[in-house]
Structure formats: structure tokens, C-alpha cells
Amino acid sequence: MRKFAYAYILVIAFVLWNKIIYAQISLPTSGDNQKSSVTQYMGIVSATVNYSSPDVHGLNGEDRTGHIWGELVPYGFANLQFGISTDANPSPWRAGANENTTMTFSHDVLIEGKKLAAGTYGFFIAPAEGDKEWVAIFSKKSTAWGSFSYEQKDDALRVNVKPQTSEYHEWLTYEFIDRKPDACVVALKWENKSIPVKITVPDMNEVYFRQLSKELEDSPGFDYNNYANAALFLAQNKIHLDKALLWADEAMTGGTYAFTARKDFTTMSAKATVLDSMGRHEEAKTLMTEAMNDASAPMLAVHFYGRGLQAQKKNAEALEVFKINHKKHPDDPVTNLGLARGYSAMLDFKNAKKYVEAALALNPNPQVKATLEDAKKKLAEGKDFN
Numbered sequence: 308m309r310k311f312a313y314a315y316i317l318v319i320a321f322v323l324w325n326k327i328i329y330a331q332i333s334l335p336t337s338g339d340n341q342k343s344s345v346t347q348y349m350g351i352v353s354a355t356v357n358y359s360s361p362d363v364h365g366l367n368g369e370d371r372t373g374h375i376w377g378e379l380v381p382y383g384f385a386n387l388q389f390g391i392s393t394d395a396n397p398s399p400w401r402a403g404a405n406e407n408t409t410m411t412f413s414h415d416v417l418i419e420g421k422k423l424a425a426g427t428y429g430f431f432i433a434p435a436e437g438d439k440e441w442v443a444i445f446s447k448k449s450t451a452w453g454s455f456s457y458e459q460k461d462d463a464l465r466v467n468v469k470p471q472t473s474e475y476h477e478w479l480t481y482e483f484i485d486r487k488p489d490a491c492v493v494a495l496k497w498e499n500k501s502i503p504v505k506i507t508v509p510d511m512n513e514v515y516f517r518q519l520s521k522e523l524e525d526s527p528g529f530d531y532n533n534y535a536n537a538a539l540f541l542a543q544n545k546i547h548l549d550k551a552l553l554w555a556d557e558a559m560t561g562g563t564y565a566f567t568a569r570k571d572f573t574t575m576s577a578k579a580t581v582l583d584s585m586g587r588h589e590e591a592k593t594l595m596t597e598a599m600n601d602a603s604a605p606m607l608a609v610h611f612y613g614r615g616l617q618a619q620k621k622n623a624e625a626l627e628v629f630k631i632n633h634k635k636h637p638d639d640p641v642t643n644l645g646l647a648r649g650y651s652a653m654l655d656f657k658n659a660k661k662y663v664e665a666a667l668a669l670n671p672n673p674q675v676k677a678t679l680e681d682a683k684k685k686l687a688e689g690k691d692f693n
Contacts, residue, residue, distance in 0.1 A: 340359040351515065354416070358481060401431060414514055419467070443465070443466050445463045470501065535554075543580070559574040572599070576608075617648065626650065626653055633646045647663045660687075
């Protein structure tokens with residue numbers, strides 16, 4: 308082991324000397340450990356790993372299978388006999404090759420449930436024997452070579468992780484697995500092991516709220532549609548509803564940034580959604596009725612609004628929506644289908660059948676026709692076809 312350590316020191320000394328001598332030119336990477344980078348997004352939050360990737364077979368082709376863990380990569384913290392790495396100040400593994408492996412987070416995250424601020428960190432690992440947990444370290448020092456200058460005082464975070472058996476990986480690789488909208492797992496995979504580390508965004512809706520607030524103060528805030536969409540996001544997630552109402556009003560009437568403010572179906576329906584989320588249901592209903600009767604109201608948008616009310620079991624309100632849509636577009640198969648759905652949900656099968664037949668007579672597209680034919684059969688059996 309001591310011979311290996313001395314040989315390792317000579318290799319590092321040679322590498323560092325070459326870095327000094329050839330600092331101004333591009334040369335192949337040390338030990339043919341190619342640089343790699345991988346990024347995963349969770350919504351607008353990004354996590355990036357930059358690392359150098361050694362292989363199981365050495366530079367001269369020697370097969371090191373079975374000699375990686377506990378030999379090439381020492382267990383625990385080791386005296387690397389170089390830099391400030393000593394028995395008194397042992398070092399973890401650099402979790403890659405050559406320069407520091409780094410992880411960069413665009414926003415604050417949780418690592419294995421523990422807080423870590425946005426930023427770039429040196430990433431180290433202290434492996435363990437058997438089935439013991441390994442230690443993953445995020446260091447505030449991210450620009451060093453290897454872990455020869457590692458000091459515990461620079462730790463931003465330490466977490467325990469459980470290694471797993473993995474399919475064989477010749478090259479050390481970082482992969483993002485188990486991806487979710489607000490979380491993922493980054494796994495170091497090499498030889499026959501996988502070391503997974505869970506990353507979670509603690510409150511994704513708040514992340515979006517802060518980002519929307521920032522963007523609406525810049526050029527995106529000149530467009531009323533952005534205010535309407537931002538207000539809808541807050542309303543649908545029931546957060547910062549007072550701010551949602553301000554943004555909805557900005558979309559409708561302007562006054563701060565929205566140079567193109569407009570009172571139309573988009574902005575009125577956005578404000579109605581906000582009002583409904585605030586519990587101001589009658590105001591929301593009145594405004595939504597005005598929005599649906601506005602000349603700007605798209606037929607399909609109104610239809611799907613009615614379908615949404617049906618999904619909430621608000622069948623009487625949905626029928627009124629379908630009536631408004633049909634009055635404006637009486638010769639469209641979709642509005643006739645909407646009225647049929649509205650009456651069917653209210654168990655008025657006579658009127659439902661009337662509008663199914665009216666829709667079929669208007670030569671609907673194949674998809675709508677198939678829906679109508681199925682509706683006709685169910686209504687004949689005295690069943691609601693919704």
C-alpha cells in the first residue's frame with residue numbers, strides 16, 4: 308500500500324508539473340480521464356455535475372475489476388501523503404478524477420432532506436466497507452485538484468447515503484435517476500456500485516412565485532398575457548392570492564408595466580379564477596359570465612370551461628355555460644355536443660338526444676362523430692353519457 312502511495316505521489320507531481328509548464332496550451336487530459344458534465348432540471352431548478360471520468364481498466368489496459376473499492380478508492384478518510392492530507396487531516400475520495408468533482412445548484416435545495424444553499428460545491432465521498440452507509444460531502448472549496456487540500460472546516464454539508472449494487476459501468480458516470488417535477492436522484496455509478504444522492508426542491512411553487520415576480524418587473528411584464536398567466540398559476544395553486552388579484556387587475560387595466568392591458572376573455576377568466584380561489588364565488592361567477600359573452604371568447608375555451616365545471620359536479624352551472632356557447636355558435640357540432648352533455652348530466656335525456664341529433668346533422672369531424680354515436684346509444688338506454 309505504501310509503494311502504491313509513493314507511486315501515486317509521483318504521478319500527481321508529474322501532472323502538476325505539466326500543468327505549470329504547459330499552462331498556456333491544450334493537451335490531453337491527465338490519465339485519459341475525460342471531462343464530463345450532466346445537468347438535470349426540476350422545473351426551473353437545475354442541478355449540474357462536472358467531473359472527470361476514470362475507467363475500470365487502467366491507462367495501460369490493466370483490469371482493475373474487484374480492486375476499485377477499498378484499494379484504488381480507499382475506504383473512509385485516508386492520508387494521501389500529499390498536500391495537506393495527513394494522518395491528522397485525512398481526505399475523502401474526490402468522487403471522480405483529476406480536479407474537483409463539482410455540483411452546482413441554481414436554487415436552494417434539500418440534499419437527503421438537509422438544506423443546501425444555491426451555489427457550486429466540491430463533491431467528495433468517503434466510502435465504507437460492507438453494507439455501511441457512505442458519507443457524501445459538499446465542500447465550499449470547489450476549485451482544487453483532487454482532495455489533497457481537503458479540510459473539514461470547508462464542509463457546507465455532510466449526508467449519509469446507502470450504496471447499491473449496479474450494472475457494470477466501465478467509466479465512472481453520474482446519472483440522474485428517479486426524476487420527478489420537484490426532485491431527482493443523482494447517482495455515481497462505477498464498476499458494480501451505485502451511490503445515489505437525493506435532491507429535492509423544498510417548495511417549488513414558491514420558487515416559481517419568486518421567478519415570476521422577478522420576470523414581471525422586466526420586459527415580460529410589458530405583456531398583459533404574462534400577468535394573466537402568472538395570476539392563474541397562483542390561483543390554481545392557492546398561494547399569494549392577494550398578489551394574484553393585483554396581477555389579474557394589471558392584465559385587465561394596466562397601470563404599472565402592462566402597456567398592452569386588455570379586458571377580454573383571457574384576462575376576465577383569469578381574474579374570475581383568482582376570485583373563486585379567494586372564496587369570492589359570486590363575483591367570480593358574474594365576471595366569468597361576462598367573459599364568456601365577450602366577443603373575444605374562444606368557443607373551445609368556453610366548452611372546456613363547462614366540462615371543467617362538470618368534473619367538479621357543478622352540473623347546473625355547466626349547463627348555463629353550454630347554453631351561452633351554443634347561443635353564440637349555434638351551428639357548431641361542439642356547442643351542440645356541449646348542450647347535449649349539459650342536459651344529459653341533468654338527466655334531461657329528451658333535450659340531450661335533441662342536441663346529439665343536431666350535432667350529428669352538422670357533419671362533425673370523425674372524433675366528435677364517434678362521441679355522438681356513443682352518446683346516442685347510451686341515451687337510448689336512459690343513461691347519462693358523460
